[in-house]
Amino acid sequence: GAVVSQHPSRVICKSGTSVKIECRSLDFQATTMFWYRQFPKKSLMLMATSNEGSKATYEQGVEKDKFLINHASLTLSTLTVTSAHPEDSSFYICSAEGSGAVPYGYTFGSGTRLTVV
C-alpha cells in the first residue's frame, strides 16, 4: 500500500513552453503533498507544500508564478513549470502524506527528469 505515482518519468521540452507533472496517490488520500527539486549529485530542495483544496505554500526563493502547483483533489497534485528555460532542467520529485496506512515519513514518487532544450 501507500503508493505514489508520478508521471511522466522523463520529459524533454523546448524553451518557452510549459510542462505539467502529475503526482497521484493510488491507495490513500493525500491531504498534503510536497514538491522537491534535486540538482545533479545534490540533495533535495523543498519547493512547496500543498494541502488539498488550498493554495500551495512556497519555500523562500521559489517563484510561485513559474512553478504552479495545484492540489484539487485528495489523490492528485500537479506541478506546472511555465515558460521553461534550460536552467529549469532538473529532477522533480513529489511526496505525499495522508490518512490510512501511510508510512510515517512520506511516500515518494519515482521522480520526473525534465530537460529543457
Next chain:
Amino acid sequence: GDSVTQMEGPVTLSEEAFLTINCTYTATGYPSLFWYVQYPGEGLQLLLKATKADDKGSNKGFEATYRKETTSFHLEKGSVQVSDSAVYFCALRSGNTGKLIFGQGTTLQVKP
C-alpha cells in the same frame, strides 16, 4: 534552523564489508529521523526511521539508532552487497514545521 549533515562520499567498499555512514543533526523540539535510499534515476525509498531517542530503526540489514546525546543517526550494515550501491540520504522531520530536511546525500559504491 534545523539541519542535517552527512559524511561526504563517495564511499567505496568491497562486498561483505562493514558500512557506516555518519549523520548528525541540529534541531529544535523533537524531530523524527529517517534514512532514505535513491537508486539511479529513481525517486526516494524510505529505508528506516526512528521517532524518539534511543529508538533503533532497521530494515534489509541496515540499522540506525537515534542518539539524542550526540545528535546522531548513523547508518550501519554488517555486510554490504553490490546491490546496495546507491545514494543514501539522512533526513529529519521537524517537530515544529513537519517538513522533511535532508542531508546532502552519500554515494555508496560496492565492488564485487
